[in-house]
Amino acid sequence: MEEIALHILDIIQNSIYAEGTFIELFIQEDPKHNLFSFYVQDNGRGMTKEFIQKVKNPFYTTRTTRKVGLGIPLLEATCRQCNGELKIQSQMGKGTIIQAIMEYDHIDRPPLGDMSSTIISVLLSLDHQRFRYKHQYQDQIFILDTKELKEDLGTLVLQQPDILRWIRQYVNDQLMKLTQ
Ligand SMILES: Nc1ncnc2c1ncn2[C@@H]1O[C@H](COP(=O)(O)OP(=O)(O)OP(=O)(O)O)[C@@H](O)[C@H]1O
Ligand SMILES: [Mg+2]
Numbered sequence: 001m002e003e004i005a006l007h008i009l010d011i012i013q014n015s016i017y018a019e020g021t022f023i024e025l026f027i028q029e030d031p032k033h034n035l036f037s038f039y040v041q042d043n044g045r046g047m048t049k050e051f052i053q054k055v056k057n058p059f060y061t062t063r064t065t066r067k068v069g070l071g072i073p074l075l076e077a078t079c080r081q082c083n084g085e086l087k088i089q090s091q092m093g094k095g096t097i098i099q100a101i102m103e104y105d106h107i108d109r110p111p112l113g114d115m116s117s118t119i120i121s122v123l124l125s126l127d128h129q130r131f132r133y134k135h136q137y138q139d140q141i142f143i144l145d146t147k148e149l150k151e152d153l154g155t156l157v158l159q160q161p162d163i164l165r166w167i168r169q170y171v172n173d174q175l176m177k178l179t180q
Helices: 004-017 049-055 071-081 115-125 146-153 161-179
Strands: 022-030 035-042 085-091 095-103 130-137 140-145
Touching: 004 022, 004 035, 004 071, 004 095, 004 115, 049 085, 071 085, 071 095, 115 130, 115 161, 130 146, 130 161, 140 146, 140 161
Parallel strands: 022 130
Antiparallel strands: 022 035, 035 095, 085 095, 130 140
């Protein structure tokens, strides 16, 4: 995939389908240690060990609309190309954590890409789940949490055009500050 943000969106969509109540994305950019990583954690239905092995094979899916599942195998391929790995830990009924690790300066590492669009897509796909986005660059961190956002903005629903526009701008500004 051309952007890591699209991989991230795919992995978060899996978490949304897993029907938990909480999803967290943590991106860690650590150029000094040549490390780029992110994880997506949810408290959804989880997977068994056997199921995880199957899922790493690109032709396994519980999707009913299409016969192949590609989100996880594609991300694993990108990680491996960048001298990294994809780690999946999951427990049935408890949840899942998927961690992607890559070399920061690897020539094949895609750029992170458009995170504000990914966040907006996630917010539009959520129904009741709480979503937290943490993004660390070196020793700086940015955190966005839908529960806190709702409290701060005094709204129960973030899926409104003016609010989403504000969030997009806010994420762009904060990420710009983070990496400058
Ligand atoms: N966080 C998760 N919790 C529970 N099950 C998961 C989770 N992530 C993935 N899965 C299971 O793994 C399968 C494969 O996921 P993958 O993203 O590779 O493909 P897909 O979601 O089926 O299709 P695609 O991502 O190509 O649209 C999913 O169909 C789902 O059953
Ligand atoms: Mg998927």
